[in-house]
Amino acid sequence: MKRILPVGLLALLTACATKTYVPPEVQTPPAFKESTDWKAGEPADAVLRGTWWEVFGDEQLNQLEAQISVSNQTLKQAQARFDEARASVRGARSALYPQVAVAPSVVWAKPSGNRAISPFHDSYADLLLPASVTYEADVWGRIRNSVEASRTAAQSSAADLEFASLSLHAELAVNYFLLRGFDQERELLESAVSAYERALQLTQNRFLGGLASQADVALAETQLETTRAQAVDIGVARSAVEHAIAVLLGVPAASFSLPTAASLHTPPAVPVGLPSDLLERRPDIASAERLVASANAQVGVTSAAFYPIFALTGAAGFESSSLGNWITGLSSFWTIGPSAIITVLDGGKRRAASAQAKAAYEEASAAYQQSVLVALQEVEDQLSALRILSEEAAIQQRAVDAAERSLQQATLRYRGGLVSYLEVAVAQSVALQNERVAVGLLTRRMTSSVLLIKGLGGGWNVATLPTVDE
Numbered sequence: 001m002k003r004i005l006p007v008g009l010l011a012l013l014t015a016c017a018t019k020t021y022v023p024p025e026v027q028t029p030p031a032f033k034e035s036t037d038w039k040a041g042e043p044a045d046a047v048l049r050g051t052w053w054e055v056f057g058d059e060q061l062n063q064l065e066a067q068i069s070v071s072n073q074t075l076k077q078a079q080a081r082f083d084e085a086r087a088s089v090r091g092a093r094s095a096l097y098p099q100v101a102v103a104p105s106v107v108w109a110k111p112s113g114n115r116a117i118s119p120f121h122d123s124y125a126d127l128l129l130p131a132s133v134t135y136e137a138d139v140w141g142r143i144r145n146s147v148e149a150s151r152t153a154a155q156s157s158a159a160d161l162e163f164a165s166l167s168l169h170a171e172l173a174v175n176y177f178l179l180r181g182f183d184q185e186r187e188l189l190e191s192a193v194s195a196y197e198r199a200l201q202l203t204q205n206r207f208l209g210g211l212a213s214q215a216d217v218a219l220a221e222t223q224l225e226t227t228r229a230q231a232v233d234i235g236v237a238r239s240a241v242e243h244a245i246a247v248l249l250g251v252p253a254a255s256f257s258l259p260t261a262a263s264l265h266t267p268p269a270v271p272v273g274l275p276s277d278l279l280e281r282r283p284d285i286a287s288a289e290r291l292v293a294s295a296n297a298q299v300g301v302t303s304a305a306f307y308p309i310f311a312l313t314g315a316a317g318f319e320s321s322s323l324g325n326w327i328t329g330l331s332s333f334w335t336i337g338p339s340a341i342i343t344v345l346d347g348g349k350r351r352a353a354s355a356q357a358k359a360a361y362e363e364a365s366a367a368y369q370q371s372v373l374v375a376l377q378e379v380e381d382q383l384s385a386l387r388i389l390s391e392e393a394a395i396q397q398r399a400v401d402a403a404e405r406s407l408q409q410a411t412l413r414y415r416g417g418l419v420s421y422l423e424v425a426v427a428q429s430v431a432l433q434n435e436r437v438a439v440g441l442l443t444r445r446m447t448s449s450v451l452l453i454k455g456l457g458g459g460w461n462v463a464t465l466p467t468v469d470e
Contacts, residue, residue, distance in 0.1 A: 181443030
């Protein structure tokens with residue numbers, strides 16, 4: 001019984017110095033407001049994978065995305081930060097083991113003969129070869145909490161690396177679809193230019209035949225050149241996006257180009273799942289949660305400062321005044337013994353450090369909960385955008401069809417001499433404008449799909465975070 005009491009008291013004091021970590025509670029709705037088609041227990045083939053961009057079925061995009069992990073400089077920075085954090089963990093864990101130091105020295109000295117007490121006045125040599133061992137008994141969990149703080153901070157850095165990768169891949173996909181939208185819009189304008197060239201030729205022929213006025217010819221020519229200028233102007237925005245893609249791929253903008261291709265298709269269906277899934281699927285949320293755990297461990301470190309530090313120290317070696325008998329039995333020495341450091345008065349330093357650590361924990365907890373709210377908002381934003389844009393695209397397609405019919409009627413009436421070219425020009429302008437709006441809507445739907453996938457975590461899962469051994 002007498003042996004049990006000290007052990008129990010030690011365990012109680014250790015528990016007082018270490019705060020058990022419990023992740024902060026967050027409120028998540030039972031379902032996304034904008035998602036009405038989710039199903040519990042969806043089949044595995046409906047779940048986003050790591051290479052989520054493949055759901056768009058664009059081989060050119062797949063090839064570009066594969067280069068991100070190899071050449072992107074921002075991603076390399078994030079990887080270096082993770083490597084730094086991982087090395088910090090190894091440094092913190094080293095305090096769990098005895099520290100051994102060897103400090104050989106050779107000193108030649110001649111004391112002053114005028115010292116108050118001088119046993120001799122001749123010079124002498126002191127050859128010292130000591131080895132010291134220090135081991136701190138982690139009674140209050142100070143070292144263990146330091147290791148835990150470093151470990152969870154490293155896990156946060158790993159999650160930051162994954163979020164950087166997710167963001168860069170998403171940024172590349174968004175830029176790619178913007179570029180393809182510009183390609184499709186320019187193809188539309190170039191097709192209109194060809195149609196307007198034919199209309200100008202028709203108007204010039206009618207003018208020569210006395211069936212059209214000079215004003216009709218000028219109007220047809222104005223519309224043709226205006227559309228040509230618009231087709232050229234698309235190149236400005238396309239070049240900027242192409243250069244941005246080059247930077248993402250880690251290559252100079254001057255040495256990178258993408259051939260023109262109008263390859264926009266209807267965006268794929270994206271499996272959404274439940275709001276609570278975001279806690280496991282968003283690397284930025286996982287990073288924030290790991291920072292909370294790190295701050296909690298740091299609270300344990302500052303709490304342990306209120307208790308004594310127990311250490312076992314020892315030293316052994318050889319000391320002699322001559323090299324000949326330096327490494328001999330008579331020259332050997334050793335010391336060993338426990339020690340304790342008890343801070344009696346520090347002017348409130350430990351209490352300030354403890355209060356600072358607790359405040360940092362509260363800050364990290366609030367940041368974690370805020371990250372969850374932001375993640376929920378981002379998903380809801382893209383879900384509503386996709387729903388509204390889909391409805392708008394259906395309406396816009398009806399406007400495109402109606403504008404095309406109107407253009408056909410105006411052209412027939414003009415050929416029959418019933419109207420001036422002004423009616424044709426107006427119908428052409430309306431038709432082209434509606435087609436460009438339709439292309440813009442399709443581009444926005446594609447980019448919203450990418451941002452939705454990013455908001456859902458892109459197939460990442462918290463289980464992929466590195467463990468202690470890793």
